[in-house]
Every structure is written in C-alpha cells, then in structure tokens.
Amino acid sequence: MQEVIEKLKPVVVDILKNLGLELFDLSFKREKGNWVLRVVIDDPNGYVGIKQCEKVSNELGQYLDVNNLIEHSYVLEVSSPGLDRPMRGVQDYKRFVGRLAKFWLIDGRFIMGHIRHADEVKVVVETESGMVDFSPEQVNKSKLEVEF
Missing domain, CATH: 3.30.70.1350 (Cation efflux protein, cytoplasmic domain)
Known part of the structure; x- marks a missing residue:
C-alpha cells in the first residue's frame, strides 16, 4: 500500500x-x-x-x-515516538544533548551515557567510565533511554 x-x-x-x-x-x-x-x-x-x-x-x-x-x-x-524513541541522526543528537542515550556503532561497540555534545563531525557521550567520542557516521542505531 x-x-x-x-x-x-x-x-x-x-x-x-x-x-x-x-x-x-x-x-x-x-x-x-x-x-x-x-x-x-x-x-x-x-x-x-x-x-x-x-x-x-x-x-x-x-x-x-x-x-x-x-x-x-x-x-x-x-x-508519539515514546520516551525511549529511536534517534535519527545529528539533528536528534543535537536536540537531545544532556539526555541519556544508547548508541550501537558499526564497529560493534555499544555506548550508553549522556550526550554532552553533538555536531556533524563528532558526538561526545559521558559514560560511567569517562567521555567517549565518535563521528555520527559510525552510528548504526541509537535511541534515548528513560531516566528515573
């Protein structure tokens, strides 16, 4: 259809x-x-x-x-897409700076933490073990996480 x-x-x-x-x-x-x-x-x-x-x-x-x-x-x-909505690229990463998110990267890594910075070149996520950065092109899938 x-x-x-x-x-x-x-x-x-x-x-x-x-x-x-x-x-x-x-x-x-x-x-x-x-x-x-x-x-x-x-x-x-x-x-x-x-x-x-x-x-x-x-x-x-x-x-x-x-x-x-x-x-x-x-x-x-x-x-609505829900509180744990999928994110669809850089615009969403920018929009949700400060929020808890999960990222599955194409190299197999899994990153969970708060988005601290996002632009067309780099995404910076604060995890429990420190800051991690990667390019938006490395993201296979991402979504927000509900924080209590």
Whole structure:
C-alpha cells in the first residue's frame, strides 16, 4: 500500500506543520485482519502529549473522511515516538544533548551515557567510565533511554 502512503504523506506533513508538529513515521499495513494507518508525530519543542495526538487524529480523520483517500475500512492510530524513541541522526543528537542515550556503532561497540555534545563531525557521550567520542557516521542505531 505504498501508493496510499505517497498520497497521504504530504497531507499529513501539512496538517502537522500547521499544528507545530513533525512527522516521525507513517505506515499503512494489514495487522490481524484490519488495515492500520499509523501516524507517529513529534514535537520539536518537547514531548508529544495526548491532546496533540487527539487533535491530529481529529483533523486527519476529518480530512480522510471528506476526501475518501482510503477506499476501505481502516483504523487510524496517532501516537508519539515514546520516551525511549529511536534517534535519527545529528539533528536528534543535537536536540537531545544532556539526555541519556544508547548508541550501537558499526564497529560493534555499544555506548550508553549522556550526550554532552553533538555536531556533524563528532558526538561526545559521558559514560560511567569517562567521555567517549565518535563521528555520527559510525552510528548504526541509537535511541534515548528513560531516566528515573
């Protein structure tokens, strides 16, 4: 159903932009016999709240109902990336300076600590055993960690 995603993505991005939000992920697939349109939203100024999800769900749902972009029944899910969200590169590393994160590097190393600095050349993480730095290109996968 890639064609559905291609039709919907600009609409979703526009709705979110008008609400001061960003698109984190968009998928449309069959799950347990039902079609599910999953929209994961992000707030560049903080965390996504339930009211924001509700607002996006209402606006997008109305748009989809009026314009009949999906020809069969489906479930619309709007959510946030979560507190332990994946990070998607330098912009996220910069955004989350000070936060606890996990990094899996392409050389097999695993690093967990607080992001102290991030730019296009270097990421600096303070671990329990000291400062570790690496280039963003070395990151295979990364995500925030929930800190209690």
